[in-house]
Amino acid sequence: MNVLQQLASFIAIACIVFLNVAWYRAKFFLRARGYRVSYFTRHWDDVRNLRHLIATTNSRDELGKANSLLLQIYGGFAAFFLVALPIMIWIWLSNLPAGH
Numbered sequence: 001m002n003v004l005q006q007l008a009s010f011i012a013i014a015c016i017v018f019l020n021v022a023w024y025r026a027k028f029f030l031r032a033r034g035y036r037v038s039y040f041t042r043h044w045d046d047v048r049n050l051r052h053l054i055a056t057t058n059s060r061d062e063l064g065k066a067n068s069l070l071l072q073i074y075g076g077f078a079a080f081f082l083v084a085l086p087i088m089i090w091i092w093l094s095n096l097p098a099g100h
Contacts, residue, residue, distance in 0.1 A: 005087065012084045019076035026050060026069040033062070047073065 027037045
């Protein structure tokens with residue numbers, strides 16, 4: 001594996017760690033505001049609940065925090081896929097039989 005692939009792998013792993021931290025921060029934030037959360041399943045419900053909180057809150061602090069958490073989750077996914085997709089394509093291409 002060359003240096004670029006090692007760097008991309010490190011960035012992908014860092015994105016996974018960042019995304020997990022952001023997601024669980026969102027879960028604790030939502031739970032403190034009365035939303036039902038599950039720590040091991042139904043993660044997409046958290047995104048829906050954050051969007052609902054953004055649409056219904058009157059508190060500027062809650063709005064800012066909810067927007068920040070939602071942006072972190074979306075940004076983490078985007079960054080992960082921007083880095084991980086080329087790695088996955090490279091692995092797939094390198095494992096093709098000769099002549100393809």
